[in-house]
Amino acid sequence: MSFPQNLHTHTVFSDGKNTPEEMVLGALQAGCASLAFSDHSPMSPAADPDGWSMNPEKVPAYRAEIIRLREAYAGKLEIFLGLEQDIDSPPPAEEWDCLIGSVHGVWAGGCYLPVDESADAFDRAVREYFSGDCLAFARAYYRREAEAAGKTGCDIVGHFDLITKFNENGCRFDESDPRYRSAALEALEALMEKDVIFEINTGAISRGCRTTPYPAPFLLDAIRQKGGRVCITSDSHRADTIVHAFPQAAALAGSCGFREAWVLAKKGFQPVDLQA
Ligand SMILES: [Zn+2]
Ligand SMILES: [Zn+2]
Numbered sequence: 001m002s003f004p005q006n007l008h009t010h011t012v013f014s015d016g017k018n019t020p021e022e023m024v025l026g027a028l029q030a031g032c033a034s035l036a037f038s039d040h041s042p043m044s045p046a047a048d049p050d051g052w053s054m055n056p057e058k059v060p061a062y063r064a065e066i067i068r069l070r071e072a073y074a075g076k077l078e079i080f081l082g083l084e085q086d087i088d089s090p091p092p093a094e095e096w097d098c099l100i101g102s103v104h105g106v107w108a109g110g111c112y113l114p115v116d117e118s119a120d121a122f123d124r125a126v127r128e129y130f131s132g133d134c135l136a137f138a139r140a141y142y143r144r145e146a147e148a149a150g151k152t153g154c155d156i157v158g159h160f161d162l163i164t165k166f167n168e169n170g171c172r173f174d175e176s177d178p179r180y181r182s183a184a185l186e187a188l189e190a191l192m193e194k195d196v197i198f199e200i201n202t203g204a205i206s207r208g209c210r211t212t213p214y215p216a217p218f219l220l221d222a223i224r225q226k227g228g229r230v231c232i233t234s235d236s237h238r239a240d241t242i243v244h245a246f247p248q249a250a251a252l253a254g255s256c257g258f259r260e261a262w263v264l265a266k267k268g269f270q271p272v273d274l275q276a
Contacts, residue, residue, distance in 0.1 A: 101154025
């Protein structure tokens, strides 16, 4: 199994910009030997009024198209059929090669408050539902994050500290605050018990929201100290960002003491040397 491999890939079946085949061609152009698709699992209209998740009626066509591509590109690109399984989605009825378990928002007063939609939506949620206290919003997020693996049955935890998407350089809250760190580390501890892989996700870099990947170094340090595993993903929504900032993510992993990252092969997840 060679590196790089991207396990977090969106297409027009959810909120990606390109078709699955365009993503395959993008992966080949980027030098990948394998690629996993992970479009957003179907969500209820209450949580997703804008329709960024997959329409449940499209799931069979999504599966058929990825399987068609797997056969069409056999020998050139190893293709895996996955899903980004949201904590608010019903459990998947089908078998998937790989599930990424993600939390994209919290519920308050019967309303769904996305943490990653926009800086404006983030600020409005904090103002209207958390009395202006960003850390209270973050703590509500991590209470859900702690349950991400148990509720989704995922192999990989998606963008663990997504709540920091609009907090570059601590512009909204202090990520060294003990209230913040204790909530994040408690969620991390709960997820470690499920033996999931944490992704080092560069998606917010390619979308211009951040200059560094998720998770923050203090969280990666904690994952490594507890013997946890990481993979590198781009959360790509476009064919030209499939390995975006992978060297930066690998360097971050190395600086936090990781020697290897995990990739998916036919026989399951395998470690690869980050220096290779
Ligand atoms: Zn996500
Ligand atoms: Zn995603």
